[in-house]
Amino acid sequence: DDLMESDDDEEQKVKEESDQGAGPGDEMEEEDDSDKKPAAAVSSSAMDDSNGETSSPSSHRFLDNSSLRNHLKLIREHIATAERKRGTAGAGTSAAGTRDKELEEENHHLVVQSNKHLATLAEEMARAHGELAKLYNPKFPELEELLPNFLQYKNAVRIIGNEMDLTKVNDELNEILTSNQIITISVAGSTTSGRPLSPEEMKKVDAAATYMEQILEVQKELMAFVENSMESLCPSICALIGPSTAAKLLGLTGGLHELTKIPSCNLQVIGQVKHNSESRAGLSGISLKQHVGLLGEADLVKSLPRQYQKKALKVVAAKLALCARFDFVNVDTGKARSASTGLKFKQELLEKFEKWQEPDKAPVLKALPKPDLEVKKRRGGRRMRRWKERFEETAMMKQANTRAFSAQQGEYGDDAMGITMGLLDTADSGGAIRKVGEKRKMRQANTKASRKRAMQMAQQAKNKDGLASSVVFTQTTGMELVNPEANKERVKAANAKWFKDNAGFQSSLPKKGT
DSSP: OHHHHHHHHHHHHHHHHHHHTOSHHHHHHHHHHGGGSOHHHHHHHHHHHHTTTTSOTTOOOGGGOHHHHHHHHHHHHHHHHHHHHHHTTTOOOHHHHHHHHHHHHHHHHHHHHHHHHHHHHHHHHHHHHHHHHHHHTTTOTTHHHHOOSHHHHHHHHHHHTTOSOGGGGHHHHTTTSOHHHHHHHHHHHHTOOOOOOOHHHHHHHHHHHHHHHHHHHHHHHHHHHHHHHHHHHOHHHHHHHOHHHHHHHHHHHTSHHHHHTSOHHHHTTTTOOOOOTTTTTTOOSSSSOTTOOGGGGSHHHHTSOHHHHHHHHHHHHHHHHHHHHHHHHHHHHTOOOOSHHHHHHHHHHHHHHHHHHSOOOOOOOOOOOOOOOSOOOOOOSHHHHHHHHHTOOOHHHHHHTOOOTTOOOSOHHHHHHTOSOGGGGOTTTTOSOOOOOOOOOOOOOOSHHHHHHHHHHHHHHHOOSSOOOSOOOOSSOOOOOOOHHHHHHHHHHHHHHHHOTTOOOOOOSOOTTO
């Protein structure tokens, strides 16, 4: 906290001096210091001055912030001081040790401030991308959904420009995009509702794209400084996932203290680029890594086969959360920073990953245990007697296992092979199986029909000469003898009444008076 307050005081003094002493001489000094700056960072102010009429005066750009400029200046001075110190190494005085400690504290504070600026620059990049998309939407409104990545969108805008026929720029697009993306963009460009931009609109689009490039240059400079300082700030994190990935994570989260507050489940997706159906060019999302952020780029995760990467990402994220807290405690309490925890966790993870990839062991054929031929003594008692009764041989089984002396039973082959029933099959020897047929009475229904049927069956049983008939004569039933010829005459007489040759027409109505 003291370092933070002292550095804020220094920045405030530098700002006041720059505001008070702004003149031709100061501008020349800034130009002399600009030799150490990147080209894009130097041209940021020039771009704002030259294109002041294109950008709205109300728009606030973070690159114009004096705090960021002063921070970049301090970083360059710190890097130059460290290089001079390495060039003059060898003077082993106490003053040199004190100066080394001061440089280390200053480096730590600059890294913390750089992480905060990187987080702000990420938000500024998103705002600049939105401004560029707003300016370029009249020309190609579908491009923003097809390319959700900021860098790809900016590069595609640079290449396409004001060209309406996208087939002419396919070769240039092939250097930054995949073939599926190029095909989708070409199809969308042929059916787009956009129009060519005017020169003034194209000038604004170029200015917005240039501003995004300047943000990228500043991000690269801060990221390079943080990567070089990661080993001293958080050695355990660097030992686990590498300095490059650690610098990107700290830049997105805003510092080591903020990183310790994030749970491991959220560490997996930090820095993730979300895709939609348009950005996937209508293809399946199976090939894309779902729920994977910057941590998926760590060598510890990428070294594994694809089927183990998602499982390894969860384990690495859990260990990263522990390493972040370990490093923060050492920094906060002023203890010596060590990479022992990160190296220990990394070794444990490597051993675990090796076990994951080991082939399954073949089943081992174990020998059967040695049989225990001795009969164990059992205690007596009611329980034991009941247990013996359950498995005791019954009297019937005893007879089946006993055979009569000098007596053949059944066929010779079965008797010789012992396939017999023993004493159970001999009634003379008191066997349990008896061959006496059991007489069972059948229950008969006592109804009128059943009695009639029984009487008929009894009558049939008595008449066995073959001359008996099954016809039964009772008081209500009898036999009628019919003459078939007489029946024919009766039918003929009935038909002659109506169908006779001289019958004529007769009415079927009843006669009057009858």
